[in-house]
Amino acid sequence: MRMPENEQELKYSRLREAMRGDNADACLISLNIHHYYFTGEVFNGYLYITTESGPCYFLIRPSGPDAENRYNIRKPEEIPGILAGLGISLPRRLWLEADELPYSAYVRLKHIFRPESEGNASAAFRQLRMIKTPWEIRQLRHSARQHEAVYREIPACYRPGMTDLELQIAVENRMRQHGSIGHFRAFGANMDIFMGSLLAGENAGTPSPFDFALGGAGMHASTPIGANGTVLAEGMSVMVDMSGNYTAYMTDMTRVFSVGKLKDEAYAAHRVALEMENWLEEQARPGMICSDIYGYALETARQAGWGENFMGTRLQARFVGHGVGLQINELPVLAPRCDTPLQPGMVFAFEPKFVLPGTGAVGIENTWLVTEGGVEKLTCLPEEIIPLS
Amino acid sequence: MRMPENEQELKYSRLREAMRGDNADACLISLNIHHYYFTGEVFNGYLYITTESGPCYFLIRPSGPDAENRYNIRKPEEIPGILAGLGISLPRRLWLEADELPYSAYVRLKHIFRPESEGNASAAFRQLRMIKTPWEIRQLRHSARQHEAVYREIPACYRPGMTDLELQIAVENRMRQHGSIGHFRAFGANMDIFMGSLLAGENAGTPSPFDFALGGAGMHASTPIGANGTVLAEGMSVMVDMSGNYTAYMTDMTRVFSVGKLKDEAYAAHRVALEMENWLEEQARPGMICSDIYGYALETARQAGWGENFMGTRLQARFVGHGVGLQINELPVLAPRCDTPLQPGMVFAFEPKFVLPGTGAVGIENTWLVTEGGVEKLTCLPEEIIPLS
Structure with a gap:
């Protein structure tokens, strides 16, 4: 029942296409259900993908995808520094799960990434998942x-x-x-x-x-x-x-x-x-x-x-x-x-x-x-x- | 197992005291768990309480508290008009369930009420419920x-x-x-x-x-x-x-x-x-x-x-x-x-x-x-x- 690797690639490629259609540079995914949708696993942390790079996995607890680009963090505030070290610039337009993330959690992430604008990843994922x-x-x-x-x-x-x-x-x-x-x-x-x-x-x-x-x-x-x-x-x-x-x-x-x-x-x-x-x-x-x-x-x-x-x-x-x-x-x-x-x-x-x-x-x-x-x-x-x- | 009426009064009185401590005028409650906490019932709609008046129940579906001040609505945008008809002015500081309401739902309610500032009802309720x-x-x-x-x-x-x-x-x-x-x-x-x-x-x-x-x-x-x-x-x-x-x-x-x-x-x-x-x-x-x-x-x-x-x-x-x-x-x-x-x-x-x-x-x-x-x-x-x- 594990998700095969080409399934991940297919979903990430569909996601990137949708992001480009909205001029979004990056998407930050916080919720279990979407972690599972894209990776076949549930973990405590964040999945970050841009139209040009990634995905990167930022993990607060030890479980999570057995991938190259996984980074242990204690809190999401550490993500921009890690991205900078990887040469990945912060997004101008960032997708966040606006219909599902609690208001406080959303605002916290917005303050961390300070994008010029945000797109609604929840609505986009519902379209993809359709x-x-x-x-x-x-x-x-x-x-x-x-x-x-x-x-x-x-x-x-x-x-x-x-x-x-x-x-x-x-x-x-x-x-x-x-x-x-x-x-x-x-x-x-x-x-x-x-x-x-x-x-x-x-x-x-x-x-x-x-x-x-x-x-x-x-x-x-x-x-x-x-x-x-x-x-x-x-x-x-x-x-x-x-x-x-x-x-x-x-x-x-x-x-x-x-x-x-x-x-x-x-x-x-x-x-x-x-x-x-x-x-x-x-x-x-x-x-x-x-x-x-x-x-x-x-x-x-x-x-x-x-x-x-x-x-x-x-x-x-x-x-x-x-x-x-x-x-x-x-x-x-x-x-x-x-x-x-x-x-x-x-x-x-x-x-x-x-x-x-x-x-x-x-x-x-x-x-x-x-x-x-x-x-x-x-x-x-x-x-x-x-x-x- | 129905919640007795004095239980509601006790909880509303504790809530008003907490609101006054934060200089909040009103609290709008959207979530099942808090509807149940205050009324002993779960309903589709909103519970609105001010330090001076209420509670009012704004109901999207027919079930809900069998109270005097219940109003049927199709959407929350109708609430300010009903409040105006009751002589209740809009709040300067409004409590919303910031740690639990999805970002989009929170922003929608904020745009409807346009308070000067908001307080975090989720955090306050967790203190009350303790x-x-x-x-x-x-x-x-x-x-x-x-x-x-x-x-x-x-x-x-x-x-x-x-x-x-x-x-x-x-x-x-x-x-x-x-x-x-x-x-x-x-x-x-x-x-x-x-x-x-x-x-x-x-x-x-x-x-x-x-x-x-x-x-x-x-x-x-x-x-x-x-x-x-x-x-x-x-x-x-x-x-x-x-x-x-x-x-x-x-x-x-x-x-x-x-x-x-x-x-x-x-x-x-x-x-x-x-x-x-x-x-x-x-x-x-x-x-x-x-x-x-x-x-x-x-x-x-x-x-x-x-x-x-x-x-x-x-x-x-x-x-x-x-x-x-x-x-x-x-x-x-x-x-x-x-x-x-x-x-x-x-x-x-x-x-x-x-x-x-x-x-x-x-x-x-x-x-x-x-x-x-x-x-x-x-x-x-x-x-x-x-x-x-």
Whole structure:
């Protein structure tokens, strides 16, 4: 699972191209997730790359890339002196992770390097990371295989009379046994979630403060999302949307289970979601605009008479899909104002879902790879509502 | 578990006092953890409080405190207009969460409010949160009871021939069954960890990039910490330091188990850690300086001949304890330059540990409450090395 060296070169070359496009001279990378993205490792320190030289690794703790140009430092203030010794001049325009670095940390780095201007490395990295490399796609395929294996075991986790939380805990245990890394990465300061979401019955309609597709009341006021202790009972749907972090690259997949038989309308709404998915599989290809996919899904939901139930009831999510990778909410977003065209190498989740009062949530979610000629489903498992017994 | 109303009043009153001490007029709070700290709820939006008025809640999503002064907004740019309508003037000095808010988010808020100066709410909140309220101490006591209950079940999770990860997964499952919230909060942008740490044998000495007491190689390059798949074998120590997040307020506790019998030196080093703990229990009281506790522990380790093994070998942590609460790494820090005196209401973990090549880690960790006359141990369980079989 170690990142091969040519993967690093590919990513650094893409990065340099993006930097040149913004007239940036250098990029200073502080965050674990981006250290991993570029080097395949997580370390305590900084990665510094210029359009002409580098990368250099400035390490506060002993671990880190086994590279020539690594320098031990106690604090980032030492970096300019080391660069001067290497004959590398300080940048005029410096990229920093503006959407993720804490304000104090950003200001500290800015004072150290004193660039004439700064560019937003966070936004640039989100664009770079949107197009996956072949190695990244292999990581995603590996996650998909484990994700599928765990979901196949969900019926075996069910016991009559258990709560949604008890079922979720049993699924979490299978996830870990199948290699889930555990730690769940999302973009944004306030996106707290633990291993994913399992929603049963009315709880599926409860809004949460988080920008995930659906909510749920949760078990504790400090993390108001997901399972809320609902006892699983006849006629309830159980929507399982647990994370696919079996490598650092996550797949996203939702399947729906039923306690006994659901109301007929639940199967009808579920079929509408599956139709949307079939449409995506047949129609999506490079060049298709993300907002058009959202528009199609919303219109299809409305025409089927389920517009009021689409992506929630009391609160309706204004997207029907999103990029996945190192984080669960990458680019592109399948949402009203996202005019990004699909491009080969994008990997995104498409998740048309309906919340039905009295039943719960139905619908589907799979992770898709955009290929040269269309899209390929990465998460392959039966998609009908599966009865638990 | 809902926060009582007088708890909010107490915290707001402490906050206003701190604001006045810094000549700040207002504080704008964006982060989940601080929303929870002040209101007992997590919501999508902003909490605004001035020294003279408020709090006001500006909510982007429908959930949030059921208070009089709540206002629905789409974006923070709407806040000044609403405040003007309420006759509340914009602040001259505004507190923002500078150590935690992403740079872009901070700058956006600064441009909206245009204060003459800003103060660092993150630093102020860490000071406020250092002294726990009676309600917070009750939350910690509840976490401690569940933490103890889970640790009592650890020997029952053991099977000969299992790996450290398999044991950890079994413990995680017990944690969830006993009410662990799952989501683990740490201060700092790069502190990735999942439910805690279990270290067996040589892996205990492997440095990690994270500022936790010990490291471990971890299972995946993207999260290099903790269990690494070591098969548990005769003569190894197994140090369990799993999180105590059974309420939003976490306790911290470490116990050591042995596979069969350890080398004599392991029991000797363990006894040194227990002696340090006895010293703390007898000597610590309000007024004792945190760096003196660290100094005592380091000196005791050296005099016992274990200085080179104290808090690691290849990399030695430069602290022997830390505050706990909503996050695992709160103030105070029991570290060389921390001249904070102990004060009633502080809750901290004290964790003298030794890494012994060929055996693994031994030592102890408990969570302590500073009282008027001394300290009280919150996490009460036998402290000897417990054999697994």
